Amino acid sequence: DPTWPAATDHMEEIVYQLQGVEGSLFNDIITPCNNEAAGPGRVTASEWLRVGFHDMAPANRYFGTGGVDGSLQFELNNGENTGPGHATTLQFMANYYTSRSSLADLIAAGVYASVRSCGGPIVPLRLGRVDATQAGSAGVPQPQNSIVSFQQQFDRMGFNATEMIQLVACGHTLGNVHSTEFPQIVPAATGQIPFDTSNAAYDNKVAAEYVSGNTSNPLVVGLSIASGRNSDFKVYNSDRNVTIAALAADPALYRATCQRVLQKMIEVVPQGVVLTADPIAPYEVKPVNVQLTLNEGGSTLALTGSIRVRTTEVPGDSIDSVVLTWKDRNGGDSCGSSGSCSVSATLQGVGQGFDDTFGFFPIAATIPTAAGISSFTLTVKLKDGTSKTYDNNGHAYPVPDAVILQKPQSCLLQGSGALTVSALVRNDLADLPVNLTVTYLTPRGTADGNPVPALNNAEIVMTKGDCVGKYTFFSGSFTIPGGLSYNARIGVTVGEGETAHTKDFFKASDFPGTCGTFTGGATCGGVTTSSAVPSSTTTTSTTSDPGSTTTSTTITTSDPPSATTTTSTTSAPTPAVKPTVGGYTFQACWTEGTGSRALTGASFAYDTMTLESCMTNCTAGGFDYFATEYARECYCGNSLHATSSQAPSPDDCNMLCAGDPSEFCGAGNRLELYSTTATRTTSATPAPTATLARKEVVGGYRLVGCQKESSVLGVRALSGMPVLAVDGLTLEGCAVYCGGWEYFGAEYGRECYCGNTINGDSVPAAQGDCSMTCAGDPFEYCGAGDRLELYRLASATATATATATASATPASG
């Protein structure tokens, strides 16, 4: 595999990821080979092949001009590109036209695809073509030209007399000559005449039928002779049929020859254009659409996307899983409270190209913001117990977390083109310039008849917004003109030049129509250090150094643009218990429960913890209690677990908040507990009407009972989907996530698992074991540690034990 990401990645996906999951559908209108997308008699695949030749044909190797450069878009009316096929082909290609897929590369890819779709050879595809910005010279051979003229024209393109014969025979195996365009060749009433009897199969019949004298090729026999337009005859006969006879005699030779001369054809490019050293090939293993998003609350990042595994030789069902193992921001293995630095993914869908199949393994990792991420490696585990690790040629797959394009808070109104982009920039970089880049297409005026829109670029300076934990929001808006906003690509760059951090090529069409608001964010303690240790060292580092102009102990929600407002505090303020925080009053120093947390509604952990930010987090969820623990943890809930109680001594809660050393934030197993019940007057939170109870029916599922997790190493009781681990988990949400799978199970308050079978040594457990309430709904039960609240599709037959073989796809219906 090339080292990822590579400049050719987008083209690789257009060309190989054709159908199925993430399919580009680039082959849609040329499949099957005889498809006539533009109407009867117009074989689309043959039009694509002819476009490749016509774009290349004006090339002049003596001047270094022309070649496959997309200039055909400006030359449609120059008299030598007759027929509607060129315009319709370019129009189709324009849907794929981006800053990473030039029209010229798409035309070349069209040659590969059309030939392959018709059963021809794999034409090797090198990339890097650059689009012309205006028409080039004329120079497409016309049927009435003399053979001397043909030979000169092909010589100008870089093909000798033999290659000329080969190239024409390798083109005229597909498609037709049309009477509308060439009435001197095809009689008006006829419509169109094919070159050979298999005009929708890439084979050597065009040569074989010519040599055996039974051809009906209109450029050899018939009306064309009278006006000297029998160009194929002139070409094939120019070496007394030696070359064409060899191609006619040997289908394999024809194939190999065509592979070579068509590759040569698409590699004719203007001087100065350098194609990639190697033709593209599908990756064995490739991250697809991998991206980071800051989760609500700000304490974790979601790493999402898919790992695509080529399954052509190693079938997808022989793969057990793909394990993604990441490194933290500093290249280490600190993954914060979530423990392990790896997630495992199972096969969720397949895709196909002409010659390859792919399995898609969706990933969903939750990464503590405090620790961050820098890169990952992948291990493909086979069911036979073997495995292979991919480390991106020794570089690991980079996922820098310096800048994040935050989709949920971005939006595009496709009708008006109104675009708003939100990005998060890590606080240590938030003073650098942040720019939004929009590349977008605008239609050309109808006057010049060019069907390919122009590619434009806009740069917008983004405005600094709120700071959320380790990140600062930036936003920028732009109205995309031209009505093609769905085709736009979005990027964000922090800093300039070599050291710039960029995340780009996001599809604007993936943005929602309205921008969401980010809720539950922690305010920033003005801390730019990245200490992950919630101890007194943090206290020291947040204390302003009078000589420094960058650190500040001021808690701000939006960073002032300059550092001039730095406070001059030189010593830590004396910490004290805060009697009230917002609408909450201090209750006590409290203990955790046994076997359960005291507060199970929601939890957060980050290095900028303050009482205020924890309160904000818990208010967002409408909780009656909030508590801080161990300097950097925050818990919310509507009730205290029965096994928790007041701490023996109020002095137990002696840890200072990681984000504010003037406040106390509990201690190990000690909660700084606040409650609204006495004083809260806001009506924002509806009074709880529900009571905590087991739910028999959730969505289309029925409660099975409490189930023990499998204890077999690496085997989960339910493993159909990647675990969904969210602080807002409810049984309803888990049922939706697992929609279609036979079972879903909620575990440990905030984890959701799906599957069609129950794996490993998982067995039923006492219902009372499942004692944790759901993080997103304190009136529902969501399992416990090592215990699943297990539900099964109500429609499923009441088979006592799940004995079906493991399946990678959801049960239908």
Ligand code: HEM
């Ligand atoms: C001496 C050189 C050539 C001449 C004079 C020539 C001429 C023509 C003519 C008159 C047509 C009919 C177009 C129509 O009615 O729509 C045609 C079709 C076609 N040509 Fe050529 N051609 C030449 C070389 C090539 C080469 C080198 C290729 C590709 C490698 C090629 C690929 C095709 C294809 C695929 C069609 C079918 C298009 C369709 O079905 O719409 N031609 N050619």
